[in-house]
Amino acid sequence: MPIEIPALRHRREDIPSLVSFFLDYYNDINDRYVTHIDPDVMLALQEYHWPGNVRELQNYVERAVVMSDTDELTLDLLPTCVTSGEPLINEFGGSFPGAEGGLGLPAGVPGEGVSGTDQPGIPPAASAMSGGGMSGTLRTNDPNAPAVSPAAYADRMDVKTLTRFVVSRGLAEADDDDNVHECVVDQVEKELIAQVLAQCGGVQTKAAARLGMNRNTLYKKIKQYELG
Template identity: 25%
Template sequence: MVHAQMNGINLHIQAILDASHDGIIAVDKNAVITLVNRNAMEILGLPEGIVGEKITNYIPNSDMLRILASGKREIGDIATILNRHIVINRLPIILDNEIVGAVSTFKEITDIQKMELRIRKQLTESGLEAKYRLEQIVGQSSAIREVKQLAAQFAKTDATVLILGESGTGKELFAQGIHLGSARSSGPFVAVNCAALPGNLLESELFGYEEGAFTGAKKGGKPGLFELAHGGTLFLDEIGEMSLPIQSMLLRVLQEKKVRRIGGEKLIPVDVRIVAATNRDLEEMIRQKQFRSDLYYRINVLTLEIPPLRSRLEDIPALTRSIMEEVMERVDKRITGIDPAVFRVFQQYEWPGNVRELRNVVERMVLLADKAWLDSGDLAFFLRKLKQRGKTEAAEASWAETERMLILSTLQQTNGNKSEAAKRLGMDRTTLWRKLRKLQLR
């Protein structure tokens, strides 16, 4: 009875797949075909009865293998198969943070689809696409886990989100994660830093303009970011830097869900979710009459506060390794490991610049490394910064312990060779001897 029901369900699913206008083919983590519909077999020229067989038996250099290896989406790829022009989307299937398979959907390109594809390509090339999912944000501390869980809940709604956090904590990563976890994930993700543009330029970027609206206006006019974000998410970073006149214009768009280009008369309907971020105290700005209270309550429907790095120091080893991998991939350099003493030094520092500052330090270490292992010898520039900040008695004591730990670690690495240890620590041999006496390590 159960077997018959399962067969019925499978037949029902197959009927739904066959009714789709798109070609659909899926594989498991071993590249074994788990499902395929009739349109896929027709477009790709595949025979009947291939479920359960390796996809490479029919497509030797299948792009699905790349998706299984990288776990990255590929949207809008164009290919010619059996004299047919098709557009292909390939996506990993991820369960519990593990890649368990991949699925590819594709269709023949009509004239309208070609136009849509060009628009999407332009958006992607302009950076109007999110890349980071919430599960890709590095860290297992309770502080970051709680924020990721809350962000995942926010992603399921369509409400406006206000992300609070110090500079460098990764607010845009969370904005991208919320977008990709939402029902708008297939739409554009448009980000603008409100602090990076002067008022008049920010106005034209957000709302667009008509031809002849001002001297130098582009022929034919230009759509604003609200229009480009239609059907997706608009991320307003550093919204606290937005001038009061533009705040008023933004509030009007949020209330009416329509935008009017500069110099234009027509109201253009827009369907956009707003995610805003700031490192400023907006409530204090309201008291100082620098931020509109009505706009604040409009954008502060859901609030997400990102913890500073000093509140989650246990995440530093994982963050350091992740940053190191990114840098190595970019500069084609191989580092095989990191001395744990490096992590302990990093955990003595307060990181006022947060993850952005950590990234800067790790990138410099990788770029300047002359061996395949990062250790205390690669920290000379950072140790100077750390010591300069040791102005209080407590900080001096913390620095002394850090220095003691580093010297011991370096001497162990050099098998007691003090000349080599001094070289790695970025000091001369006499200075090292003096420190050994002071720290009672001789």
């Protein structure tokens, strides 16, 4: 039986409890210790309009935990749509078909909705507190508004932050018996070589110099990753 749950903007008193829950959850799965919350952060979260409901809040907390270099959740870890009060949908455009979750971005929760008892991607204990359904991309109540692009956040992160996220996600997706080096490092190296080759017009000598490796090593890696 579907259960009608008010949108998060209509129950802002739930935000501190939800933030605390998601902090504990993502600290645990990422082996992090972000346990303190800057008062300005909570103020910003409670003043934000939350078009993506609890799923949006969940992703922003996950993003902050992964990006934090300290044990405190600070304003600089929040996306500008929260700290400025501007809707995320107005800041980024375009769609990203099939996006599910991801750092700093809702996986697709409408502004209003009906919640069931089992929402993929949300920890079970939190699903009962969340509002909105799942659709794959974030949209506002305006059916003509463009979907939010998860790729937009990548352009605003430095390499260190992106690397931390990639490693964290790779470890999370790997099975216990998987070679995590292959799951993470090899994937990054393959993509790096592919993009450098493209930049160099496929000229291996030039690409090898750009990559800081000799041509024979590059040739072997091209064969290894089936790039040639």
